[in-house]
Amino acid sequence: MVSYEVRDAVAVITLMRAPMNALSIPFLDEILAALRGAAADDAVRAVVLRSGLEQAFSAGLDLDLLLGRSREDVRAVLQRLYIDLADVQYAMGKTTIAAVGGAARGGGMTLATSCNVILASDQATFGYPEIKLGLVPAIHFAHLPPIVGRHRAYELLFSGRVFDAAKAAELGLVSGVVSASELDRAAMDLATTFARQSPSAMRAGRAAFMRTNDFRDAIRQAVDDFCDVAATPDAQEGMKAFLDKRPPRWGRIPPEPESA
Numbered sequence: 001m002v003s004y005e006v007r008d009a010v011a012v013i014t015l016m017r018a019p020m021n022a023l024s025i026p027f028l029d030e031i032l033a034a035l036r037g038a039a040a041d042d043a044v045r046a047v048v049l050r051s052g053l054e055q056a057f058s059a060g061l062d063l064d065l066l067l068g069r070s071r072e073d074v075r076a077v078l079q080r081l082y083i084d085l086a087d088v089q090y091a092m093g094k095t096t097i098a099a100v101g102g103a104a105r106g107g108g109m110t111l112a113t114s115c116n117v118i119l120a121s122d123q124a125t126f127g128y129p130e131i132k133l134g135l136v137p138a139i140h141f142a143h144l145p146p147i148v149g150r151h152r153a154y155e156l157l158f159s160g161r162v163f164d165a166a167k168a169a170e171l172g173l174v175s176g177v178v179s180a181s182e183l184d185r186a187a188m189d190l191a192t193t194f195a196r197q198s199p200s201a202m203r204a205g206r207a208a209f210m211r212t213n214d215f216r217d218a219i220r221q222a223v224d225d226f227c228d229v230a231a232t233p234d235a236q237e238g239m240k241a242f243l244d245k246r247p248p249r250w251g252r253i254p255p256e257p258e259s260a
Contacts, residue, residue: 002030009045009195011038016052020059023107028080035088045195048187050099060106063239066230074230078223081107082139086219089114090210093203095194099187100124113143119187120165121180127162134238138225142218147172
């Protein structure tokens, strides 16, 4: 599901779990193992995280991990996606670049935003759909407001709407947008730029940068927030409705607005 190769001091980690790179526990374990391998490899000076699927970077968590599961089961997933991912990226010592082509949703956004730089293709789309499933995009409460501002972050997180790469660039969520055909080359070119810098300066500088942008305490709280919501009847109904391709029937439905 994950391939790992080193090209000119750049580790290229490719995600390949058809059809949409949905995140299962074995898949997450492979991703984390690849990142740890890059961190430990002295021949690697930068990392590119990419998808081998044209239609998606990652559509987020496999809902089978959440439907009818205990709080402990959900916590085991978030231990990997939230805490372990944040810890391995924090201690990486090398620049990581997410090359996002296609859809990035939910947990896929978590993968991308864990990296130091995000490059997007002009075909990429982004979104935080958790609220539409009766869940909460808890980790992004810490991450998104400092980037796009608290009011725009709230609108994105609680509307669940999809937005394109141009909007992501406007918001400052991605570092740049290139054509789909140029995404891999652009990511490699940028990774090579970082790889050519002094390894000791990059390691020390990145460590200082990560310390000033350390969300790990908030991420641990986000695990509790997500677990609390995932077990609710609304969340279970929302996920079932999504899989059944029907509108959710929430426990309480607000009245229709009166006509003007």
